Amino acid sequence: MENTLGLLENSGGGIGREVPSGGSTTGSMSTVDNLVFSSEVSSCYPDENNDSDELELGLGLSLGGGAAANKSLKPPSWARILTAKDLPCLVSKSSSSSSPTVPKASHKRIAADSVSPPNGASSSQVVGWPPVRAYRMNSLNQAKLSITEDFSSIVDKSENAVVNKDNNSCNKQGNDTIDKGLSKVSLFVKVNMDGTAIGRKVDLSAHNCYETLARTLEDMFCRSTRNANTRSNMQGHNLMVEAGGSSKLLVGSSEYVLTYEDKEGDWMLVGDVPWRMFVSSVKRLRIMRTSEANGLAPKIQERHGRQRARAI
Amino acid sequence: MDPVRKRTKDSFKSCDSTHLAPFPDEVLEKVLSLVKSHKDRSSVSLVCKDWYNADRWSRGKIFIGNCYSVSPEIVARRFPNIRSVTLKGKPRFSDFNLVPQNWGADIHSWLVVFARVYPFLEELRLKRMVVSDESLEFLANSFPGFKVLSLLSCDGFSTDGLKAIATHCKNLTELDIQENGIDDLGGGWLSCFPETFVSLEVLNFASLNSDVTFDALERLVNRCKTLRVLKVNKHISLDQLQKLLLRAPQLMEVGTGSFQQELVPRQFSELETAFKSCKNLHTISGLWEASSVYLPVIYPACVNLTYLNLSYATLQSDELSKLLPNCSNLRRLWVLDTVEDKGLEAVGSSCPLLEELRVFPADPFDQDMVHGVTESGFVAVSNGCRKLHYVLYFCRQMTNAAVATIVKNCPDFTHFRLCIMNPGQPDYLTSEPMDEAFGAVVKTCTKLQRLAVSGLLTDRTFEYIGKYAKNLETLSVAFAGSSDWGMQSVMEGCPRLRKLEIRDCPFGNAALLSGLDKYESMRSLWMSACNVTMNGCRLLAKNMPRLNVEVIKDDESDDNEADKVYVYRTVVGPRRDAPPFVLTL
Numbered sequence: 001m002e003n004t005l006g007l008l009e010n011s012g013g014g015i016g017r018e019v020p021s022g023g024s025t026t027g028s029m030s031t032v033d034n035l036v037f038s039s040e041v042s043s044c045y046p047d048e049n050n051d052s053d054e055l056e057l058g059l060g061l062s063l064g065g066g067a068a069a070n071k072s073l074k075p076p077s078w079a080r081i082l083t084a085k086d087l088p089c090l091v092s093k094s095s096s097s098s099s100p101t102v103p104k105a106s107h108k109r110i111a112a113d114s115v116s117p118p119n120g121a122s123s124s125q126v127v128g129w130p131p132v133r134a135y136r137m138n139s140l141n142q143a144k145l146s147i148t149e150d151f152s153s154i155v156d157k158s159e160n161a162v163v164n165k166d167n168n169s170c171n172k173q174g175n176d177t178i179d180k181g182l183s184k185v186s187l188f189v190k191v192n193m194d195g196t197a198i199g200r201k202v203d204l205s206a207h208n209c210y211e212t213l214a215r216t217l218e219d220m221f222c223r224s225t226r227n228a229n230t231r232s233n234m235q236g237h238n239l240m241v242e243a244g245g246s247s248k249l250l251v252g253s254s255e256y257v258l259t260y261e262d263k264e265g266d267w268m269l270v271g272d273v274p275w276r277m278f279v280s281s282v283k284r285l286r287i288m289r290t291s292e293a294n295g296l297a298p299k300i301q302e303r304h305g306r307q308r309a310r311a312i
Numbered sequence: 313m314d315p316v317r318k319r320t321k322d323s324f325k326s327c328d329s330t331h332l333a334p335f336p337d338e339v340l341e342k343v344l345s346l347v348k349s350h351k352d353r354s355s356v357s358l359v360c361k362d363w364y365n366a367d368r369w370s371r372g373k374i375f376i377g378n379c380y381s382v383s384p385e386i387v388a389r390r391f392p393n394i395r396s397v398t399l400k401g402k403p404r405f406s407d408f409n410l411v412p413q414n415w416g417a418d419i420h421s422w423l424v425v426f427a428r429v430y431p432f433l434e435e436l437r438l439k440r441m442v443v444s445d446e447s448l449e450f451l452a453n454s455f456p457g458f459k460v461l462s463l464l465s466c467d468g469f470s471t472d473g474l475k476a477i478a479t480h481c482k483n484l485t486e487l488d489i490q491e492n493g494i495d496d497l498g499g500g501w502l503s504c505f506p507e508t509f510v511s512l513e514v515l516n517f518a519s520l521n522s523d524v525t526f527d528a529l530e531r532l533v534n535r536c537k538t539l540r541v542l543k544v545n546k547h548i549s550l551d552q553l554q555k556l557l558l559r560a561p562q563l564m565e566v567g568t569g570s571f572q573q574e575l576v577p578r579q580f581s582e583l584e585t586a587f588k589s590c591k592n593l594h595t596i597s598g599l600w601e602a603s604s605v606y607l608p609v610i611y612p613a614c615v616n617l618t619y620l621n622l623s624y625a626t627l628q629s630d631e632l633s634k635l636l637p638n639c640s641n642l643r644r645l646w647v648l649d650t651v652e653d654k655g656l657e658a659v660g661s662s663c664p665l666l667e668e669l670r671v672f673p674a675d676p677f678d679q680d681m682v683h684g685v686t687e688s689g690f691v692a693v694s695n696g697c698r699k700l701h702y703v704l705y706f707c708r709q710m711t712n713a714a715v716a717t718i719v720k721n722c723p724d725f726t727h728f729r730l731c732i733m734n735p736g737q738p739d740y741l742t743s744e745p746m747d748e749a750f751g752a753v754v755k756t757c758t759k760l761q762r763l764a765v766s767g768l769l770t771d772r773t774f775e776y777i778g779k780y781a782k783n784l785e786t787l788s789v790a791f792a793g794s795s796d797w798g799m800q801s802v803m804e805g806c807p808r809l810r811k812l813e814i815r816d817c818p819f820g821n822a823a824l825l826s827g828l829d830k831y832e833s834m835r836s837l838w839m840s841a842c843n844v845t846m847n848g849c850r851l852l853a854k855n856m857p858r859l860n861v862e863v864i865k866d867d868e869s870d871d872n873e874a875d876k877v878y879v880y881r882t883v884v885g886p887r888r889d890a891p892p893f894v895l896t897l
Contacts, residue, residue, distance in 0.1 A: 127408075127410065132672065133491060135492075137494075140626075140676065208576065
């Protein structure tokens, strides 16, 4: 855990990903990040609604995670309606599935909870204020959770220096593909993760860069592991975002690495070749434990070594 | 298929020699049927007995703003030929969790009467009513010619109820389900429309959360050639949307699904083409998670747009600035405050015909947010959009001077709803109350019908309102005022006031009772977390027998406090379905 935390803190400087000033979305970004963090993590800790400076483990999908994550974690705004105290383990579920029962439960809670604020009370403590309908609130909260994916493509566009050359910003590549008129039919390949019994399938044609593929895989496997959760599991499956703005799966996390089997039966590290070449030669994917991936390519060890150094 | 109309002898008797050239009833009814507005119709019916009867027989549409002001039996007795009913139930503050569950406003008793008296009922539009699945099934089975079902902000039903509607309403033209608190048990309801069903014109299921079977939707869209409004939910992807648009190029209003799919270039251009091919498109909404990457697909359609709802898309200012120059014909725009002042400047410069602007908060509860929109965004819009007459604006700071400028630029406001999100916040530059801001609004905007105030306000604001807001019909007040005098000023002025909703204000019994003469000319009054007591309410109830005075008490308050008071005029006395926590005095 220390390693990861350390990594995150250090890479806070490394990521140093100031949100592009034009968009001036720092504020929302941090909330968004924290939503991602807190929704993944606080679900299993009966967290108070207080801001906490502790960096918690999370399955970070966000990029500007470093700088922003150092800011205090805020509970998702809809948690004001349903406090995290009430539904500690439902926090993430509600947010991702937007169960319509959420506003109903909040009815009961709020009705018993009406508070008249003294002068100048903040708007968060007041029932039904600001006057925004529950439906709209719930929709917004879902939008915020997915804005991370959105935002990352915006950020990628403006960040050239830090981005790994091999991993073109998803957008850029997206634009390239748009320009070149690439078209594909569904291309499902199997994905297995070491330590997870159940494999999944992912549609490669729904992606046009490594970024989104890695994120989708993180989503897939992190969600399933979250259910059978233990603290150590969380640590083990920590796929934190790393400097360079790409998923750890691509540049090598401390525990897992993303590999694929190509047409010739060789196991290769994902990310080495241009995307289209990868798609045309991939047979299946495997999220492999780094310890087993040692023989794969020299690059792995090099990156792995770099990580260790940074972690310390 | 008109039901037989009884012609009483009375109507002939009244045509006596003292009348000037009396019209035969048929002519009068024909003429009056051209009077559409329900307010005018009410006026018409008060002229004389002839006209009352003519209105009675020819009235096809009825609007009931408060379901407890009248009973279904009375409605049925007076109007024998109703085809369309609009009913509103709970007080508006129930949208913000201020009204407990099981408060009332159940549609069922109305449906039972309608089934008996109006077998030819075609339209039902409900707002803030409780509708159960049983009611929906009953509806579907009772009215063979049923065409239009519109449910806005209702609750109590699930998608099972929708199944009944889809299955049995063979002549349905409109199914509009908006922002309801329902149990979404799955999208199978859509597949219940039979293959022979082709009459749909309006389908809005944007606020439902579960997946519908896309195949069924596509076939439905394909065979309903008169479909003009299609608003799908966020589970419909972009390429699915493209297929739907291809099948329905005649669409006038489109609500997209999620805009966050990843498209390959072929898909992108196909989607763009699909939007381009909808030549009649004037409204686009949905756009969940839309970003600059795929928004351009709608650009070709933007030039014809009059209404664009971006309030579910967290757009930044540059994205909006790129989009809006394409939308020069826009009349209504809804956005999130993520677009910030810079985005609103783009509104001002790109949309000169704009009449309505709504800016919603993306993060209403976040204290530390230094973002969103400020007074300068609003001013920028008012500079460029001189035709603006409807605004709903959530912000974190405002000044009196800015509001004065805004109404100077746009004096035609009919709806001015300003929400400064921190309760009781003063002018952030001068630290003064926001009295002069709203004073400017009511003095300048003589056509003002609806006003929502916020910020730090003293009684002075209400003096202004009472004195100047001659056309004001709806007033919403929260965390404002200094004493009873504030509310009294409003009650003694505002000749056209119909709806008054107040929360968390220092208005007490004197204020409540100052409106004694006014409440019967109003639809309703809501006061919560004010200083009204049970005794005050009892006094009101005693003096005004034709008002219902209902009190909802909070558990923790002491015996004499009247925590939530709802007063409304009615011709049917206290309601019989009041739950135990509602005390009718």
